[in-house]
Amino acid sequence: MPDFLEKLGGNALYYINQTGRMGVFLFYSVISILRPPYKIFPAVRQIYVIGTLSIFVIIFTGAFTGMVLGLQGYHTLRKFGAEGLLGSAVALSLIRELGPVLAALMVTGRAGSAICAEIGIMRISEQIDALECMAIDPHKFIVAPKFIAGIISMPLLTAIFDVIGILGGYVVGVKLLGADEGAYFSSMYKDVDFQDVYMGFIKAVCFGFLIILITASKGFYVHLEKGGGFGAEGVSYTTTSAVVMASVTILLFDYFLTSVLL
Amino acid sequence: MSTQPVIELIDVWKSFGSQQVLKGVNLSVTEGKTTVIVGASGQGKSLIVRHILGLVKPDKGKVLFCGKEITGVSKKELMEIRMNFGVLFQNAALFDSMTVYDNVALPLRERTRKTEREIGKIVHEKLAIMDLGGNDDKYPAQLSGGMRKRVGLARALVLDPRIIFFDEPTTGLDAAKSRELYRVFYQTQARLGYTAVIVSHDVPKVLKLADYVALLHDGAIRDLLTPEEFQLSQDPVIREYVETTMGPLYSSKMEDAI
Ligand SMILES: Nc1ncnc2c1ncn2[C@@H]1O[C@H](COP(=O)(O)OP(=O)(O)O)[C@@H](O)[C@H]1O
Ligand SMILES: [Mg+2]
Numbered sequence: 001m002p003d004f005l006e007k008l009g010g011n012a013l014y015y016i017n018q019t020g021r022m023g024v025f026l027f028y029s030v031i032s033i034l035r036p037p038y039k040i041f042p043a044v045r046q047i048y049v050i051g052t053l054s055i056f057v058i059i060f061t062g063a064f065t066g067m068v069l070g071l072q073g074y075h076t077l078r079k080f081g082a083e084g085l086l087g088s089a090v091a092l093s094l095i096r097e098l099g100p101v102l103a104a105l106m107v108t109g110r111a112g113s114a115i116c117a118e119i120g121i122m123r124i125s126e127q128i129d130a131l132e133c134m135a136i137d138p139h140k141f142i143v144a145p146k147f148i149a150g151i152i153s154m155p156l157l158t159a160i161f162d163v164i165g166i167l168g169g170y171v172v173g174v175k176l177l178g179a180d181e182g183a184y185f186s187s188m189y190k191d192v193d194f195q196d197v198y199m200g201f202i203k204a205v206c207f208g209f210l211i212i213l214i215t216a217s218k219g220f221y222v223h224l225e226k227g228g229g230f231g232a233e234g235v236s237y238t239t240t241s242a243v244v245m246a247s248v249t250i251l252l253f254d255y256f257l258t259s260v261l262l
Numbered sequence: 263m264s265t266q267p268v269i270e271l272i273d274v275w276k277s278f279g280s281q282q283v284l285k286g287v288n289l290s291v292t293e294g295k296t297t298v299i300v301g302a303s304g305q306g307k308s309l310i311v312r313h314i315l316g317l318v319k320p321d322k323g324k325v326l327f328c329g330k331e332i333t334g335v336s337k338k339e340l341m342e343i344r345m346n347f348g349v350l351f352q353n354a355a356l357f358d359s360m361t362v363y364d365n366v367a368l369p370l371r372e373r374t375r376k377t378e379r380e381i382g383k384i385v386h387e388k389l390a391i392m393d394l395g396g397n398d399d400k401y402p403a404q405l406s407g408g409m410r411k412r413v414g415l416a417r418a419l420v421l422d423p424r425i426i427f428f429d430e431p432t433t434g435l436d437a438a439k440s441r442e443l444y445r446v447f448y449q450t451q452a453r454l455g456y457t458a459v460i461v462s463h464d465v466p467k468v469l470k471l472a473d474y475v476a477l478l479h480d481g482a483i484r485d486l487l488t489p490e491e492f493q494l495s496q497d498p499v500i501r502e503y504v505e506t507t508m509g510p511l512y513s514s515k516m517e518d519a520i
Contacts, residue, residue, distance in 0.1 A: 028337075118359075126355040133315050135344040136372045 014226055021224070025139075025217040029147055032140035042145035043152075050111040050146070051153030055160065057106050062161035065098055066090060066168025073169070074177045083173075087184035088191035090169035091162075095192060095200045099162040100154075101254050104207035107150075107157060108246045112215035115146055116242040119219030120235040128220070143220070147212050154208025155201050162200065199261045206253060211246050218242035266329075268293045268425065268457055269314055274323035276309060283309055285481030286323070296451060296458040297486075298468050300503070301478030307461045308352050310478070311427050314459065315349065316340050345373070348423030352430050352461075354414035356402040362389070363398040366417045373421060388416040391446055393439075407434040415443070419450065425457045432464050440464060444471055465507040469493070477503055 069090045077083050119142060122128050131138045166188070173179040218225070222238045229237060267290035276284040283306045291297045291314075299307050312318045313325050316332045325332045327343055335343070356365050363385060370381045389395060392412040402410055411434055418426060431447075432440035448471060451458065462468040469475065469489040477484040477492075479499050487495060493504055 122357075125358065126351050126353060127357055129312075129315075129317050130349065130351060130355040130357075132317065133344055133347055133349040134369050134373070135341045135347070136369070137341065141372065 018221075021221050022213060022217045025143075025220060026213055028137075028139045029143045029213075029216075032137055033144045033147060035140070039145075042141075043148040046145040046149030047153055049114075050107065050149045051157060054107055054110050054153070054157055057110055058103055058157045058161050059164050061102055061106055062099075062164035063168040065102060065161075066094065066165030066170075067172045069093055069098075069165065070169035070172035070174075070177070074173045074179055083179045084183035085187050085191075086169070086173045086179045087166075087186070087188035090173070091166050091188040091192050092196060094162045094165040094169075095196050097254070097258075099158045099165065100200050100203035100207055101250060103158045103161040103204065104154065104211060104250045105247055107154060107208070108211050108215070108243055108250065111150075112211045112246050113239050113243050115212065116215040116219040116239045117235055119143075119216055120222035120238055123220060123222050124231060124235060138220075143212075143216050146216055147209070150208040150212035151205055152208075154211070155204040158200060158204035199258070202261060203254065203257050206257060207250050210249055210253060214246040214249060215239075215242045218245070266293070267291055268328055269459070270324075270326040270329075271310070271313065272324045272326065274310075274313060274320045274325060276306070276313070276318065276321050283481060284313075284320070287478075287481070287483055289476055289483050289486065291457060291459055292474065293457050294455050295473035296447075296460060296471055297474045297476060298460045298462055298472040299476050299478055300462060300465060300468075300507075303463070305478045306481065307478055308429050311429055311459065311461060315347065315427065316344070346424040348418035348421065348426040348456075350411070350414045350418045350426075350428045350431055352433075354402075354410045356410060356413055356417070358402045361399050361401055362394065362405070362413050365402070365413055366420055369417065369421050384420060385416075388420050389413075392416045393442070408436070408439060411435065412439075412443075422454055423456060425459070427459045429461045430463065431460065432462065432468075440467065444468070447471055463507075465504075479503070 070086065073086050073089045074083060077086055077089065119128075122142065128138045128142075131141055170184055174181045174184050218238050218241065219235075222234055225234060225238045225241075227237075269289075269291040271287050271289045274284055274287040275282075287306075287310060289297075289299075289310070299310060301307050309318065313320055314327075314332070316325075319333050330339075330343075332340065332343065357368065360368070366385045366388060367381050370376055370384060374381075376384075386395075386398075389397070392415055394409065394412055394416065397405070397409070397413075402413070405413065411431065415428070415431060418428070432443055435443065444467060447458070450456075451471075460468065460471070469492070472489050474486050475489055475492040476486045477500050484499050485492075485495065485497060487500075492500065493508075495501060495504070
């Protein structure tokens with residue numbers, strides 16, 4: 001029993017410690033973003049890496065999500081004779097929930113893992129120490145551009161996801177299953193409010209921020225990670241754990257944000 | 263030693279888990295002079311340098327830079343102190359997703375307001391000194407160990423630092439290259455008058471460059487001596503080190519002297 005308690009306490013302390021580290025990491029990152037000089041090019045480059053390179057995955061998953069929504073929605077709504085609401089059902093699910101969440105999960109898998117591994121390798125090969133010794137702030141140099149890019153990219157990727165999804169629902173619902181074309185768009189036009197778009201936007205921004213915070217800080221402190229081994233193994237363990245943590249956090253925050261914004 | 267030490271370690275202790283690595287290190291580095299730290303592998307030479315750079319906090323004891331405790335200063339002050347530093351890590355620590363050129367140019371781009379043309383001129387000059395012309399577009403992974411080291415040296419020297427830290431600068435270089443490198447150190451030291459802390463195994467050769475030699479043995483600095491005093495020291499530990507590293511030529515000379 002004491003053994004068990006000791007382990008429990010140790011783990012609790014470790015997670016409190018890790019949360020504290022993330023707080024410190026966030027603090028220094030925000031300061032480094034706010035402090036001049038402001039360099040545009042590194043952020044643009046990261047927007048390319050995090051955003052542009054994710055577009056294909058986003059289009060692909062967006063299309064299939066919309067298509068399956070069209071399929072399911074059509075058959076369910078037909079039972080109630082409400083096929084005419086298909087457009088608004090697809091659009092609202094996408095804009096409020098599925099767009100931000102699925103886009104965030106995709107970006108976590110694609111870009112988040114890469115960020116964690118990249119920064120982790122820089123840490124274990126002493127590149128971050130080298131930056132510090134050159135009096136170059138690693139938060140400013142490595143992390144700040146990624147934060148800016150994450151916060152800018154996520155809403156844009158989400159918007160792409162939503163639009164493609166709505167088109168996917170249209171193709172399946174209207175073209176394949178024969179729902180009414182006019183009703184598809186007019187119901188959407190009638191039922192989707194600014195409030196819904198706003199909610200999706202806020203979620204996307206928050207998720208973008210969370211993805212970078214979790215994956216970048218895990219990579220930055222890879223040497224303090226517990227139970228992950230060293231070197232390449234440590235980085236791979238930490239990357240996996242960062243992706244899991246970011247995904248879970250996104251789903252948790254999705255619930256809280258929805259309950260606050262609704 | 264007439265001038266006040268720029269760097270002082272006072273009774274520095276450091277352990278990792280159950281391994282007590284540093285056991286009361288005392289060392290002072292004099293302004294404008296070259297201090298060489300020698301000692302067997304795994305004794306903690308790199309660790310001493312990491313303490314001075316403020317990358318590691320001692321368990322006990324103090325690391326002073328110009329009389330200020332380096333672990334006590336704010337992040338901003340530490341940054342200002344490090345503006346004076348030029349550092350070569352033992353593994354070179356090059357930025358592995360940047361080319362050789364970008365590696366050396368980075369401190370200039372981030373820390374100065376020079377134009378890309380001025381930067382290019384300085385970078386090429388430093389690379390030429392290190393005999394690395396024509397390697398601009400290579401990545402660190404495409405270089406040999408010795409070349410990486412020389413890129414690291416070019417990067418450390420590119421801002422004409424006031425204090426340089428070189429961790430085993432010549433390990434992995436052939437004899438001719440390391441002799442050439444010592445010549446470069448000697449010339450730049452004469453020109454810039456920087457303070458140098460060099461960790462090295464290359465014992466007879468590096469002594470020519472040194473103003474002071476410190477032997478790290480069993481977690482403590484055995485003594486801080488001039489190269490001549492070092493070679494003739496009667497301290498049994500230093501004597502054994504000198505004999506094993508310099509071979510019978512030097513030891514027999516010593517025996518003659520006795
Ligand atoms: N981060 C660390 N964690 C655990 N042990 C370390 C760490 N850094 C150094 N050591 C230990 O400290 C000792 C000295 O290391 P180092 O300074 O690299 O030796 P040297 O440069 O003299 O060859 C070694 O035994 C090494 O195992
Ligand atoms: Mg070493």
